[in-house]
Every structure is written in C-alpha cells, then in structure tokens.
Amino acid sequence: MKANHDLVEDIRDYWSWRSATFDLAFGHRIAPGPEAHAWAQPMRDHIGPAPARVLELACGTGEVTQLVHDLGHDVTALDFSEAMLAVARTKHAGKPRLRFLHADAGRTMEPDASYDAVLCRHLVWTLVDPEAAFADWFRILRPGGRLLIYDGNWARPARSGRLAAWILAQWERLSPDPHYDAAMGERHGDIMRRLPFGDGLTLERLEPMLAAAGFHGLQHIPHDPIARAQRRTNGWRNRLRTRVYDRFILLARKPG
Template identity: 80%
Template sequence: MNTNYDLTEDIRNYWSRRSKTFDFAFGHRIAAGREAEAWAQPMRDHLGEPPCRVLELACGTGEVTRLVHDLGHDVTALDFSEDMLAIARAKHAGKPRLRFLMADAGRTMEPDESYDAILCRHLVWTLVEPEAAFADWFRIMRPGGRLLIFDGNWAKPSPSGRWAAHLLALWDRLSPDPHYDGAMSDAHGTIMERLPFGKGLTFDMLAPMLADAGFNMIERLSHDPIAKAQRRTNGLRNGLRTRVYDRFILTARKPG
C-alpha cells in the first residue's frame, strides 16, 4: 500500500477524532473581539477587496471561515474530515456566499484558475507532498491571485520560548489540560516524524518552495499582533503557549 496514502489517512483520522473537542483547545477557537480582529486584519489587508472568491484550505470547525465570510468574501471552505465539516456546517447553517467541500487540501480537484485567493491556518506543516500541493494551489488560483498562510514551527520550542515550554511541561504534570493536544504530544509525534516538515517548518524553508511553484512577492508578516491579542483574552497558561513556538504569516501572489 502507498505509504503516503497511509499517512494521509492517519492524519485524517487524528483530526476527525479531535473534532468534537477541537474548539475547546487553545489555538483553534478564535474568541470574538480583540483576538478575532487580530486574525482578521491580515485577511483584510492581503486577500483583496471583497467580494473575492476565496478558498479556505483545511477549514476544520469553521473558525477562520467565519472571519473570511464576515469580510464579505464568497468562501469555499475545504476539509478532508467529514467530522470537522459537520461541525463547521452546523456553525454556519443558512449563510449565503458559503459552501463546504470535502477534499484533500494537497489535491483539491478544483478547476483551473477558479479562485482569487487561497488561505490556510496551521495546515502546511501537515502536508504529505508539499511541492505537489503548492503546484495545485498555483493551478487553481487566478492570475494576480493571493495566498495567505498562517503557520509555525511546531517541532520544537524557539530559543526564546524554551522557558515557557518548561513551565508548561511542569504545569501539565501537575494539572493536565484535557482539551489541549500540544505539538509535543505522543499523537502529534507519531505523525510528525513521518512528515516532510516533521523536523520543523520555517518561513525560510517555505518561501523558496512557493517560488519554485511559481508564486512571487513572497513576504513574511509578524504573528505578534495575534499572540498579543490572545494573551489579553486568555489566561496565564494559554498566554505561555503563545510564547513557545515560532509562528509566522506568509503572503504571496500568482503573477498576473
């Protein structure tokens, strides 16, 4: 059996199992107010003037979906877990300009040049065949289209985040969080060791790969405004979590 197929199914099963408690875990649910505004600002700045036809890859339970849709865009929210999609559909039942699609973010099967913009949050590190995925995203994007990626290096704490990781490890031993499945958990670990980005994902790794796929105007934006908003609206434990990993926002364009 194809090894990549096996890994893809393991990833699908992992996220499907997490679907019912996903929104209880820090980093997935987006609180209204300051945090939602911080997430929405890069979308407002870099997806184009609404209404654009936007593809959200790996939409999960539909948290980012809400923000993109509220900006006035026509949204297709894609995920390969039916369990995740069921929750997202229930959240957004009856909304116009919104469709949900069950498909693989690495092989969308969508028509050529059919989207003005593509975005994803915390997806790229899970890609089984990233080069093929980026080529597919380039194919389905219209000339002049925009790409917006929120992601990070989840393989190990950043040098400045090691102290926070140590405090969290102690905290978790004393009082385990039933909903938070951190990037260093056993479940994550068994998947990550088999992924192309299993040893880490950085902007400097990702940018040349996107350039090879044909994208240009590739830029890094700071994730700090989001982290600061999260610290204002969450407790100390989750505030520490914002300091552990190196997170980044990437924007790019398809020439046109």
C-alpha cells in the first residue's frame, strides 16, 4: 500500500482531472426545483437560523455551496483541488457572504470554535485519516455547533440495489456513459481500495468514530426525499442509479 501522502496526492490529481466534467456525472449536479429543495431541507432544519457561519468541506464545483448560501448563511467553501475551486469560483463570482479556501478538508487549519456548522457531501468515504479529520471538525465548531454529513456506501450495491446494479452493468456494456465511466473507472477503483473506508462506509462504522471525537446527539435524517426528487428529474438510467447504493444523512452535535 502506498503511503498516505501519496494517496492524498492521487486523490487531488484525480478530482482535479475530473473538475471540467464533474457536473455531467450523475449525482454531482443538483437540479433546481424539487431536487435542490430536497438537498437543502436538512440544512434548513438543522443548521440553525441565518446568518450562521458555515464551513462546507470539499465543496467541489460549488453545487451544495449554492444551496447553503441561498439560505442566507455566511459560507466558507473549502477544497484542496485548485481546479475544482476554479469552477466553483466561476459559478459564484461576485456573491457576498462567500469565500473560497484552498485547504485540506482533513486538516483545515481554521481557528478553534470558529464555525456554527460544518457540512460535507460525499467526502467522508475519501478521508485518509478519518479520526484526525473528525477531531479537527470538532475543534473548529463552536459549542453547540452542528456537523451535517451526506454520504453513502459506494463500495458495493445495497442488497435491495443488486438488481438495479446488474441492469445498469448490462446497459453500460451496450451503451457506455463516458461520464459514469470516469466516475467509477479503474483509477477511481484504485483510490478506493487504498482508503480506510474503501471496503464500505456505513453508519455502524461512522457513528462510534464521531462519538470518539466528542460528538453526541447523532441523528439519522432520511435520504429518500433526495432519491425521490432525483427520480422526478432524471431519465431511466439515472433513476436506476438512485436505487443501487445505501445513502444516508447524519447529523452530529458538539456539546455546548
């Protein structure tokens, strides 16, 4: 296995390479309307009244950034890929209450107790040192602050998703989707095999680690409203993709 330093650089290079077409792969762009509303609802319910100081980790091309910023919060959007940040900055040029930060989500270097909320989408499974990252996120939250995680188990289909996965595999064989291939190809697989959560990110693994970092009051938030909204705005291939993996939303709190 390569050293973590090499893995971090491989992750940075891979997502930088994908930045120009990232929004074209299913699950990355958030369609306006029902899907955007569904993604934003947990933020409305749990971040607290605006304006809160919110740190978005691994902001990528700035899709989630738009949702949390539109709720009226003061947002810092962080990513360690300069190529991803360039796309996000272009999308959000000139907006007030928004700054972009080139930094590592696993070691933010932000001041202690400086944020009311931290949120991330599809980041946790990529962490090379999750325990250190969770401790860092706990440190930068103010007492009573919230951590909101959107993620899933991308290592294997859910039991209920195996048929959908099989149908999609045949579909891809007959009519390849180039953007999906980029998202789930060999380079992606090589990175996943070397990650701590490479064999699967589950709530059963994640929750004790967050508790060990000091978080409490862990709460599961249904992901189904997002999947249902995605099925309303996508074709059949992407509708099937909403059924393959176990996806979840988790809220944790810093005591205060």
